[in-house]
Amino acid sequence: MHWLGAGVPMLAILAAAFLGASCGDDERGPAEAPTSVSRETASPSAAVDPEIKGNITVFAAASLADAFTAAGEGFEAANERVSVTFNFAGSSALATQINEGAPADVFASADTAQLRAVAEEDGVDAQATFATNLPVVVVPAGSDTIRTFGDLAHSGYSLVLAGEDVPIGRYARQILANASVAGGLGAGFSASVLANLRSNETNVRAVLAKVQLGEADAGFVYRTDAASVADEVDVIEIPPEFNVVAQYPIATLTGSGNPDAAAGFVQFILSDEGQAILAEFGFGPPRKN
Amino acid sequence: MLDRSARVTLAVLTVAFAVFFIAPFAGLVERALDNGRTFDLMTGETARRALILSLWTTSATVILAVVLGTPVAYLLARTHFRGKAVVDGLVDLPIVLPPTVAGVALLTAFGRRGLLGEPLEEWFGLRLSFSTAAVIMAQLLVSAPFYVRAAKGGFEAVSPRLEAVAYTLGASRTRTFFRVTVPQAWPALLAGVVLCWSRALGELGATLIFAGNLEGRTQTMPLAVISAFEGTSPGLSGAIAYSLILLAVALVLLTAFRLVASRASPAA
Numbered sequence: 001m002h003w004l005g006a007g008v009p010m011l012a013i014l015a016a017a018f019l020g021a022s023c024g025d026d027e028r029g030p031a032e033a034p035t036s037v038s039r040e041t042a043s044p045s046a047a048v049d050p051e052i053k054g055n056i057t058v059f060a061a062a063s064l065a066d067a068f069t070a071a072g073e074g075f076e077a078a079n080e081r082v083s084v085t086f087n088f089a090g091s092s093a094l095a096t097q098i099n100e101g102a103p104a105d106v107f108a109s110a111d112t113a114q115l116r117a118v119a120e121e122d123g124v125d126a127q128a129t130f131a132t133n134l135p136v137v138v139v140p141a142g143s144d145t146i147r148t149f150g151d152l153a154h155s156g157y158s159l160v161l162a163g164e165d166v167p168i169g170r171y172a173r174q175i176l177a178n179a180s181v182a183g184g185l186g187a188g189f190s191a192s193v194l195a196n197l198r199s200n201e202t203n204v205r206a207v208l209a210k211v212q213l214g215e216a217d218a219g220f221v222y223r224t225d226a227a228s229v230a231d232e233v234d235v236i237e238i239p240p241e242f243n244v245v246a247q248y249p250i251a252t253l254t255g256s257g258n259p260d261a262a263a264g265f266v267q268f269i270l271s272d273e274g275q276a277i278l279a280e281f282g283f284g285p286p287r288k289n
Numbered sequence: 290m291l292d293r294s295a296r297v298t299l300a301v302l303t304v305a306f307a308v309f310f311i312a313p314f315a316g317l318v319e320r321a322l323d324n325g326r327t328f329d330l331m332t333g334e335t336a337r338r339a340l341i342l343s344l345w346t347t348s349a350t351v352i353l354a355v356v357l358g359t360p361v362a363y364l365l366a367r368t369h370f371r372g373k374a375v376v377d378g379l380v381d382l383p384i385v386l387p388p389t390v391a392g393v394a395l396l397t398a399f400g401r402r403g404l405l406g407e408p409l410e411e412w413f414g415l416r417l418s419f420s421t422a423a424v425i426m427a428q429l430l431v432s433a434p435f436y437v438r439a440a441k442g443g444f445e446a447v448s449p450r451l452e453a454v455a456y457t458l459g460a461s462r463t464r465t466f467f468r469v470t471v472p473q474a475w476p477a478l479l480a481g482v483v484l485c486w487s488r489a490l491g492e493l494g495a496t497l498i499f500a501g502n503l504e505g506r507t508q509t510m511p512l513a514v515i516s517a518f519e520g521t522s523p524g525l526s527g528a529i530a531y532s533l534i535l536l537a538v539a540l541v542l543l544t545a546f547r548l549v550a551s552r553a554s555p556a557a
Contacts, residue, residue, distance in 0.1 A: 093519040100525070158419060160501065163516055165524075198419035199501025200508075202519040210501070214402045215418045 052261040053081035057103060059094040060086060061110035061248070062203040063133065063168070063222045067281035068108065074277055075268045082261045090166050090203035098122060098253065105262035108250040108269075110204075110222075111167035115249045123254030130269050131248040132284035133222040135171050137236040138211045145217040149238055150185055152176075152218060153192040160207050160216035163200040168207070171244050172220035178242040208233070222246065224282040245287070314536065321529050330523055330530035338505045339513035340534055346424045346509060347489040353425070354433040354485050359478075362437045363466070366444035384434050391430050392498025399426065399499075423500035424507050428489035436485035443477025444470065476550060483546045490539060510535045 060068045065088040072084040087094065087104070091114040098104050099121040107124070109115040110133075118124060139146050145157045152159070162169030176190035198216065201207045208225045210216040212232045226235045250269055252262040268274045275285060291299070321327045330336060365377060383391060399406040399417045409415045417423050447470050455465040471478065493511040500507040502516060510531060517527030 090519050092524075096518060096525050163502070163519065166519065197503065199503050200516065201502060202497070202515060206497075213396055213400060215396065215400050215501075 052079055052258075052264045054258045054261055055083050055085060056105040056256070056258050056261045056265060057085045057087060058106040058108065058265060059098060059102070059104040060088055060106075060108040061091045061094070061167070062088050062205045063110055063225055064088065064108055064248070065205070066228055067224065067278050067283060070281070071269060071274055071277045074273060075265055078268065078273075079261075079264060082264065084265065090162070092165050092167075093202070103257070104253055105256040105258055106250065106252055106265055108248060109167075110246060110248055111170070112247060112249050114167070115251060118253070119251070124251035125254055125259070126263060126266060127249055127251040128266065128270060129247050129286040130250045130266075130274075131278050132287060133224055133246040133248065133282075134284070135168060135175060135220055135238060135243060135246065136223050136226050137218055137238060138208065138221050138226050138233040139218050139236060140211055140214045140216075141232050141234050143214075143217060143234065146236065149179075149236055149242075152196075153185065153189050155192070155195060157196055157217035158198040158215070159193065159196040160199045160201060160210045160219040161197060162204055162207050162220070163202060166201075166203060167246065168204045168220060168222060169200065171246060174244055175220070175238055175242050178244070179239070184242065227282045245284075247287070248283070317529055317532055317536070320526075321533050324526045324529070326523065326526055327530045327533075330527050331534055335504060335508075335513055335517075335527075336531055336534055339508050339510045339531065340538065342421070342424070342505065342508065343490060343510040343535075344538070346421065346428060347486055349425050350428040350432060350489040351436075351482055351486045353429055354436045355478075355482065358433050358437040358481075359440055362440035363444050363470075365437075366441045367449070380437050381434055383431050384438075386431075388431055388492065388494030389498060392427060392495035395423070395427060395430060395495060395499040399423075418499060419501045419503070419507060421500075421506055424496055424509060427495035427499045428492045431492055431495055432485045432488035435488050436481040439477050439481025439484060440474065443474030443481070446477065447473040479546065479550045483543065483550075487539065487543065490535070510538075 058068065058072070065086075068086060068088070072086060076082060076084060087097075087102075089097075091109040091111060094104075094107065095109070095114040095117045098107060098118050107115060107118055108130070109118075115124065115127065119127070137146070137149060137152065146152060146154070161172050164170060164173060173190075173194075176193050179185045180187055180190040199210065201210065204221050204225055207216075207219040208221050208229065211219040211221075212229055218236075223235070226233055250266055252259060252266055256262045269278070279285070361380065365373070365380070386394070396403060396406075396418065398404050399409070401407065401410055401416060401418060406417060409417070417426065451469055451473065452465050455469045456462070460468065491511055492509070493515060496507065496509060497512060497515070502508050502512050504513075508516065514528045514531045514535070517523050517531060518525060523530070
């Protein structure tokens with residue numbers, strides 16, 4: 001059993017690595033905290049700093065996946081020494097991950113509630129609304145089960161929504177509530193629609209996939225999601241008097257290890273070039289308040 | 290027998306292993322105890338419905354795996370034919386498959402536009418996706434291979450000569466199988482059941498895709514955990530509370546299985 005002899009020094013290395021890893025975790029806060037370098041660049045009016053470099057990680061809502069991937073390429077082309085990594089998921093999952101210490105530099109959420117959750121726990125800098133989006137109803141292409149918004153009150157079809165805590169899921173329920181008034185579609189509208197609910201998906205893309213595959217007869221997604229698979233789904237517009245406008249806020253995170261590049265990315269998204277990319281994917285411009 | 294450096298090495302390795310495996314659970318428990326809502330969440334309606342659904346669907350899955358998987362395992366253990374290695378590989382395939390892919394695969398087969406799903410709906414009006422049946426199918430696909438593998442190993446270890454003796458004594462094939470082969474292979478079969486059940490209980494990805502996520506109908510415990518985690522209310526504290534239930538149930542049942550197994554064969 002003399003191989004054990006060789007095993008001992010290796011073990012020592014392993015043990016050191018293990019201990020090192022656990023200590024490193026404790027030191028994470030101070031080690032990664034930026035040494036308060038020129039935070040003024042976070043101001044959205046400032047021009048993109050030509051000196052920014054390094055990596056940034058952008059946590060963005062699932063509905064932004066296509067648009068931000070394109071915007072990321074534009075940003076990297078304009079700033080050759082910066083590389084952007086994206087993490088796309090439901091905004092609520094992203095907020096939880098950030099609050100649990102995930103190393104993010106920028107957070108772009110599909111609603112203000114999730115950004116607020118992060119702001120309260122971890123702190124954000126330079127928050128701005130950068131886009132708007134409109135919920136729509138999608139049905140499988142060519143399906144005649146549901147043809148109008150009012151048809152949603154029928155029984156015996158499969159409706160799929162995002163969960164109540166996912167922004168699009170909350171908007172969907174709010175829209176149904178908005179329609180459930182006298183003069184709207186009747187007090188029982190929302191309840192009749194929700195009786196057809198078959199699944200609470202964890203993000204908007206999962207809702208879209210279920211409709212694309214024809215598993216669900218109808219689902220609530222954003223206009224931009226519907227546009228990304230225009231051949232596979234038909235869009236039913238939600239009457240504007242019931243609809244809500246989704247506001248997308250973006251912010252750099254206080255814990256960012258590369259605040260300059262993070263601010264640069266936010267500026268790029270707010271710039272004319274960034275806004276043009278977002279518009280290409282069907283996002284509306286931010287509403288001025 | 291072991292010299293000093295060997296003993297030290299063993300001790301260090303064991304401690305490192307123990308720390309690595311116990312720390313995550315300790316972390317969960319610590320967080321849960323820290324949170325005043327944990328008890329309410331653990332005894333709440335969401336947790337109760339998810340737990341009941343998890344328990345009965347995994348039981349159904351294990352029964353189906355045993356009924357459908359035992360003949361396959363026996364055949365694979367007793368027969369030899371060209372291309373058997375490929376069949377063996379096919380049986381094991383779902384073990385390697387990412388559960389998400391298993392879910393998509395189930396949709397392409399049994400979804401409303403799937404290979405079999407479309408005729409099933411057309412001819413019998415049967416719709417599987419988003420149903421509790423879909424939960425069981427998702428669990429069965431990813432967990433049955435664990436049972437078949439273990440059972441096959443168990444049957445292979447039973448000497449065909451024992452079966453031959455039973456035949457010469459006038460026992461029928463069926464009687465021989467249940468009176469000679471199964472008792473001999475029992476520890477392996479039981480181990481297979483435990484593995485299969487454990488995998489089914491933790492199943493998440495395939496279920497989420499094929500069966501969807503609706504409380505009381507398709508939201509099993511792992512889906513309740515991911516829903517809580519991805520939401521704001523109850524959020525992470527809910528995910529932790531539900532995970533604790535899942536762990537507690539698994540611990541109780543796995544221990545019970547161990548006790549049954551050690552009764553069945555004191556040598557094992």
